[in-house]
Amino acid sequence: MRLRTDWRASVALVGTVLKYLAVPLVIPVVVALIYGESVFPFVATIALTIAVGHGLERLELDPDMQIREAMLFVAISWLAVAAVGAVPYVLAGWGTESTLADPVNALFESMSGFTTTGATVLGEISLEQHSHAVMMWRQLTQWLGGMGIIVLMVAILPEVAVSGAQLIESEAPGPELQKLTPRIAETARILWLVYFVFTAVYIALLYGFHLAGMAPNMGLYNAIAHGFTTLPTGGFSPEADSVAAFSAIVQWTAVPFMIIAGTNFALFWHVFSGEGHRFVRNSEFRAYIAAIAGLTVLLAGMLYTGTAPALSGLGGITEGVLENSLRQSAFQIASLLTSTGYATSDFVEWTSTGKIVLLFAMLVGGSAGSTGGGVKVVRWLIVFKFLRRELFTASHPEVVRPIRLGGNVVDEDAIRGVLGFTFMYLFIFAVASLFLALDASRIGYTLTPLEAFSASLATIGNIGPGFGSVGPYGNYLAFPDSSKLLMVFLMWIGRLEIVPVLVLLTGGFWTR
Incomplete structure (x- = not known):
């Protein structure tokens, strides 16, 4: 038994994506300077991103990836970008009572941003506590994730464009990619x-x-x-x-x-x-x-x-x-x-x-x-x-x-692909609804079936608000950390349309 997936090539290319993520991080630095706010959370994140990106790029790089390497690269990239996006939240809230100083909350907010879900752990008071720069970074994560991080990388980086069709197929929303040129x-x-x-x-x-x-x-x-x-x-x-x-x-x-x-x-x-x-x-x-x-x-x-x-x-x-x-x-x-x-x-x-x-x-x-x-x-x-x-x-x-x-x-x-996706979508959404309800009862948090149902649908569908406590003027802060991490997973697989992530959990993906 031996590996059939060249994970080193995928991870090396993730390093390239992280390295270039330092560029949009300059925007909140400019906003911080305009409003006289601290630039440390963003400058430190830029340094960390460049260092980690260069480190990962030192792995063997084979830009001509096959479908397995493409799916692995896309799945890991979105998870890595969300993790890096959470760092400014944690650093900005360090030593304060900020909601986003908690790493789980920060990861939830970052994944929600990049996947354009819009679910939040911030309430009215929490929104007012954060600087203009932090809030602008929160907005910018959604714009970067909207058309797709990998689509952007394919557009600007020749080393990524070599396998561009495979990569965009794994990231693009919908059952097919329409080539315009x-x-x-x-x-x-x-x-x-x-x-x-x-x-x-x-x-x-x-x-x-x-x-x-x-x-x-x-x-x-x-x-x-x-x-x-x-x-x-x-x-x-x-x-x-x-x-x-x-x-x-x-x-x-x-x-x-x-x-x-x-x-x-x-x-x-x-x-x-x-x-x-x-x-x-x-x-x-x-x-x-x-x-x-x-x-x-x-x-x-x-x-x-x-x-x-x-x-x-x-x-x-x-x-x-x-x-x-x-x-x-x-x-x-x-x-x-x-x-x-x-x-x-x-x-x-x-x-x-x-x-x-x-x-x-x-x-x-x-x-x-x-x-x-x-x-x-x-x-x-x-x-x-x-x-x-x-x-x-x-x-x-x-x-x-x-x-x-x-x-x-x-x-x-x-047609079989569409039916398979729809079944997996509805099945995962139903199972996640049950888990959210049971997990909430474990800590004594009152969550109605409609709230659990809508929270699951709102995260796997990248919708954001649901009903009840997670309505348009509510938030997800009261959920236990285990539920928040599940919803981070739902947002991740929902944005990538399930298959590129779940296939990584199968033995046949990795070994012959």
Whole structure:
């Protein structure tokens, strides 16, 4: 028996990723200097990252990796980046009562950031305790993780681009990779360019509203902070009230950008290239927009008529108020369906009918090739078409009926992959829900079945908020450390779509 996976090549390339992680760490250093805050947490992390990265690079480096080495590299990279991302939190809170001084809390917050989950252990008071630099790093982790750390490395590093197709296949959200150009590195650069442009436009709009007097508290810092977390469908906000802290025009503006973030970014490149018809012909995009529109109209009707109760406080009154009903509905559906996790109202206080609509939105997920989390719309389309085919062939066993998407036949291997992923996703989510409930009862923490259910779904789906104590204005701090570490694992496998991580636990992956 001997190893069939060249782990040294994978780990050596992880060193390269860590070394270049020092570059974005310069941004919070600049923010700290602007606001007169300590730069030590970030300078020390930069030094540590470069040292560890160089050390790992000394291992044998074979850039032409096969599928096993690619999956190992991607899985370890995301775990290593989250671990490094936690270091500034721990150092900044050292010797204080900061929530993030605890390494488990710091790792939870960092993994939530890089995987764009948006689940947090910080409450209103905790948010106010942290410096502008620490909060900006928290926002930046989501922007880096949105389009994908490995996609970025493929775009800028030739030694990584050699095996770029294998790597992006292991990291990219969705069942398939759509190459936009013959060279995978160029495709990666195109995706990041589209992502960057939308982020810049969104930040410019937010700050423009501030300059025009339409969003008084949306200064440059907040505009950048929310730009860093909207396009990656992350949902972190430096404001305790999330987007409810801002005017209605900011909330309305966030809706289309969240929808954009949940759309396959390759479609936008086709539009820029003069092939706008691809939007209309794309079956996943049509289903995605139909789901958002249908759920928005349904929820708006509930809010307007009082079926989901009239809101007060942050959300304002919706019953009988058409504009607010539409705005609250459109915002929450776009936020949860795309896994962004922002909030403009505390939907924990809604009736069960309103929560069911939101829960359904959480299960749908964004599009393949987007920054959105969840199962993904294209997978649900394939699952439903598969079930319809099974019902048809039960009474017509002699008929061969392929499954088609957009006029193209879906390969049977791809169908099996989608079914396998969906089963694993739902199974792990169910088992994790049970563990969270049992673990909470072990320490005497009251956790309802709905809260355990939503916490599991919110972390494996990279959604962020759930219901009850983990609602949009709650947090995950009260969970025992064992539950937090489980949710770190759920966020990790959820972002990488399960297989690249779980396959590492099989004996056949390592030995012949």
